[in-house]
Amino acid sequence: MPALASIVLPTAEEELWRYSRIDALELAAYSLGSLTTTVSGDESVVSRESRLALTDVSSEPGDAFETLHEEEVGRQSTGGARDGGAVRVATSRGQVVATPIVIMHAARESGVLSFPSLEVDAAENSEVTVVERFTSSVGCRSLLVPMVKIRAAQSARVTYVAINELSRDTWLIGYQRASGERDSSISSSTIALGGDYSRVRAGVRLVGQGASAKQIALYFADGQQMHDFRTLQDHAAPRTRSDLLFKGAVRDTAKSVYTGLIKIRDNAEKSEAFQTNRNLTLSSGAWAESVPNLEIETNDVKCSHASTVGPIDDEQRFYLESRGIRPEVAERLVVFGFFADVIDRLPAAAQPDVLRRKVGEKLTAAATAGTGATTGARS
């Protein structure tokens, strides 16, 4: 890896980084380091090595951080580094891993740039669930550049859940790259409540006939937080199916961005692709942007996309308040209602009940902080 200060970063002028906070990043302020990573679950399927290359799972050219990530993982494996190195979950043919593999990353020191690396390599007709949780201590001004690579062989079933519970000082620029072969199914979910600026680029590529992918995200930014998502649903085989549901809320002066592309290649006839992104702006100072895109190169496909950004409807508030429900309780009801379908669709490994509680805590914290969200939205 070259000296961090000498790396030329992209800028927000580039389409790929549009709306991002990349211009605020000074790599020179960081030094290369690692996180505390612990893995629990069936040890027989876990090793500390990397065998998948980015090109095995992604059809997009790697961006600046993906390239850095790949270089760093390569350096660690040749150097024989074990702790902090890549985590590999690999199943054997037909194996069903009964309980989720849980990977916990904790960042404690400020000024550290780390490249947590995970790969899930599911052999034919096997089944595995992997949960990756990112945490950091309060005041930890570090940058995490994680990448998960998922390869689902024929008829394999992979469930992946990423949970961002970073403190409000930590940055994350993350990548999820998944590739599904014939009749495989991939479920990839992201829960983002934490971080200062956190960005996830999540792509699924369906390369075998009948492969399917489900992508889900729930994000909720408050204070000065920003959540930034870029998604790709890449259909490169017939009869493939992808379904994406991303829902987020922003309040105070927080921001969120969703940019998503459905790409149906010319050999992907009879495919189905759905993309839905909905955003709730809970304060007048909060901002959300949603940019859906379609690129379809063949006929005989079924595609739909929907995207919305807006505050809680005044008439909804009035209806609830007309029944004596206090404004902050009304807002809570509507926000929980808004997230209900996405929480219902999350896999059990995402612990929906814990998530509901955390969303509730976030709403309560904001309400008691007197952010004036209610009046802001109604003014």
Added chain:
Amino acid sequence: MSTTAPELLRVHELHAKAVEGDNDILRGFSLTVREGEVHAIMGPNGSGKSTLANTLLASPAYEVTSGTVVYKGDDISDVSTTERAKRGIFLGFQYPQEISGVSVLQFLRQALSARKGIDLSILELRLAAMDWMKRLGMDSKFVDRHLNQGFSGGEKKRNEIMQMAMLEPDLAILDETDSGLDIDALRIVAKGIREVRAARPQLSIVLITHYQRLLDEVKPDFVHVLVDGRIVATGGMELAERLEKSGYDSFRSERV
């Protein structure tokens, strides 16, 4: 009907406009409602019927420009929507809002807790709702559906009446509860209103409507004709019958 029943609501010379609009829609509206009375307010489109209903609940979409609203002896001009509801004013909406992801039961639980200060368990609530659902001819799965989402017009209105029954208000304002209902649905809703009255005779109701047909089912004590934001005539059922026969035009000439 006794005129000695205590006064519940006194609206005096009320002027109100839509926040987004320039001109007053209500222009000197006055009405006194005593405990247990049923008042029908009939008016053509644009006469101020919905403005009245929304203003009585302090909707943020409307603004009172002058006049007073006294409820249970207090001037409630500065009282919020939430607080008005807690004090016992209920609005049956013409267009009840759809709220995704929130079940009727969850909603009722919050509303009951706010109105009556009691926290019923989901089971207790289900039992309480069951009784009214039966009376209103609703399926028992109704309360598990998301609030008003995918409800038919009749289901939405029955849901409003069920809420009125369970929240036990002192004053219910029903805004065009009859609109869009076929005759069977109208009869079910009217029967619901009669049953709530039978259970709680002290309940006062302001029925806002365009047509006479609901009034045939729920006999009001008074019929008022609302034209251009104020009451131009007050009487009994004979007024409603006259309206049905000759329309609102004959009342416009009675304006001062």
